[in-house]
Amino acid sequence: MKDSFKLTDEELIRRFQAGDETAFEEIVNRYKNRLMNFAYRFVLDREEAEDIVQDTFLKVYQNRYAYKEIAKFSTWIYTITANLAKTILRKRRNRKLFFFSRLGPEDKDMDFPSNERDAQSKIEGKFDEQTIQKAIIKLPEHFRTAIILRDIQELSYEEISNIINAPLGTVKSRINRARLKLREDLQEMRGNEKIN
Amino acid sequence: MISCYQFKTIISQYMDKDISFQGRKSFEEHMDGCPGCKQLYQSILSTKNSMLQFAEMRVSENFLGDLRTKILAERNARIEASLNKGFSLNRIPSFAYGFAAALVAVIIGFYLLEFQTGSSPAQMPPRIVQEKIQQKTPDSENSRTPPLMSRGQYANSENYTDSLEHSDSQNARTRPDFQNNIKTVKKEY
Numbered sequence: 001m002k003d004s005f006k007l008t009d010e011e012l013i014r015r016f017q018a019g020d021e022t023a024f025e026e027i028v029n030r031y032k033n034r035l036m037n038f039a040y041r042f043v044l045d046r047e048e049a050e051d052i053v054q055d056t057f058l059k060v061y062q063n064r065y066a067y068k069e070i071a072k073f074s075t076w077i078y079t080i081t082a083n084l085a086k087t088i089l090r091k092r093r094n095r096k097l098f099f100f101s102r103l104g105p106e107d108k109d110m111d112f113p114s115n116e117r118d119a120q121s122k123i124e125g126k127f128d129e130q131t132i133q134k135a136i137i138k139l140p141e142h143f144r145t146a147i148i149l150r151d152i153q154e155l156s157y158e159e160i161s162n163i164i165n166a167p168l169g170t171v172k173s174r175i176n177r178a179r180l181k182l183r184e185d186l187q188e189m190r191g192n193e194k195i196n
Numbered sequence: 197m198i199s200c201y202q203f204k205t206i207i208s209q210y211m212d213k214d215i216s217f218q219g220r221k222s223f224e225e226h227m228d229g230c231p232g233c234k235q236l237y238q239s240i241l242s243t244k245n246s247m248l249q250f251a252e253m254r255v256s257e258n259f260l261g262d263l264r265t266k267i268l269a270e271r272n273a274r275i276e277a278s279l280n281k282g283f284s285l286n287r288i289p290s291f292a293y294g295f296a297a298a299l300v301a302v303i304i305g306f307y308l309l310e311f312q313t314g315s316s317p318a319q320m321p322p323r324i325v326q327e328k329i330q331q332k333t334p335d336s337e338n339s340r341t342p343p344l345m346s347r348g349q350y351a352n353s354e355n356y357t358d359s360l361e362h363s364d365s366q367n368a369r370t371r372p373d374f375q376n377n378i379k380t381v382k383k384e385y
Contacts, residue, residue: 058263127243127246147247173205175208
């Protein structure tokens with residue numbers, strides 16, 4: 001598909017619905033890293049995040065005719081990923097309850113992507129990626145979704161409103177409260193670090 | 197001048213430039229006069245900017261291959277399942293059940309109606325139909341047809357049933373020409 005870069009996502013899915021498999025490949029190439037980033041920030045586990053992204057594309061493949069051009073394609077695919085990520089978290093919580101384990105995702109050793117900026121940030125007194133990510137994962141699920149979609153994925157309020165299926169006003173206030181809560185948690189974590 | 201609480205509620209609107217001119221002015225005025233709120237704003241802004249610079253996560257190299265395998269496996273599993281299933285009630289579409297139930301209800305209703313009209317002597321045609329019948333039936337049959345009844349008498353149909361038992365009008369009503377007459381009059385009516 002040479003001219004695929006000119007096509008919009010909606011045109012690509014239309015082609016895929018008409019039986020063009022190369023359009024699906026193009027969709028995968030466009031979204032795989034974006035969704036990986038989103039899923040990883042949500043579950044903080046590389047393997048699980050990759051499974052979520054694969055399952056998302058599998059669902060898109062199977063339910064291609066379920067997409068109607070009422071909403072943007074990006075909204076649709078992010079909704080699928082968000083729902084799958086929430087399911088993974090729910091399963092994880094149930095597993096945790098079942099085994100009476102006190103090891104949560106926040107307590108595990110996590111594989112963070114290496115970031116040279118972190119060292120510099122510490123000197124400047126800012127919070128590094130690992131610390132912020134740890135604080136994000138501790139946020140309640142609805143705050144976490146909102147803050148990842150807005151501040152990491154840089155989606156608009158309208159898109160977030162469609163993805164999480166909440167009114168625009170709710171989304172705005174949720175993002176505000178999530179940012180305040182994140183800041184509070186980060187301050188708390190810094191305080192604990194100093195004590196230790 | 198806004199309060200610290202109000203400042204906190206509009207902090208994201210200011211950050212995302214989703215605020216009115218007046219709101220923006222009040223926000224900045226408050227920030228200039230309140231060091232605590234200024235620090236809060238700068239701290240949140242700094243975290244927000246840090247998040248934008250997070251390292252991008254990328255899928256592994258064999259992601260596409262794995263996805264292709266997954267899609268093929270799922271497709272094969274579906275085909276296999278449909279071949280092995282044979283007859284199953286699950287494969288009958290749900291609307292077929294509704295249609296069958298409606299059909300059965302219609303058939304039962306039809307038979308019930310048929311049974312009622314054939315056996316119940318208490319059911320009489322309306323007064324106007326009776327009048328027409330009386331006009332149409334020959335004189336010989338006039339003696340056999342039941343007498344014209346008022347609306348009140350219809351309600352008390354037991355008397356009418358009793359009178360039928362003593363007369364042979366029941367036989368007259370079951371005769372085919374009498375039934376044909378009823379049908380013709382009903383049509384006209």
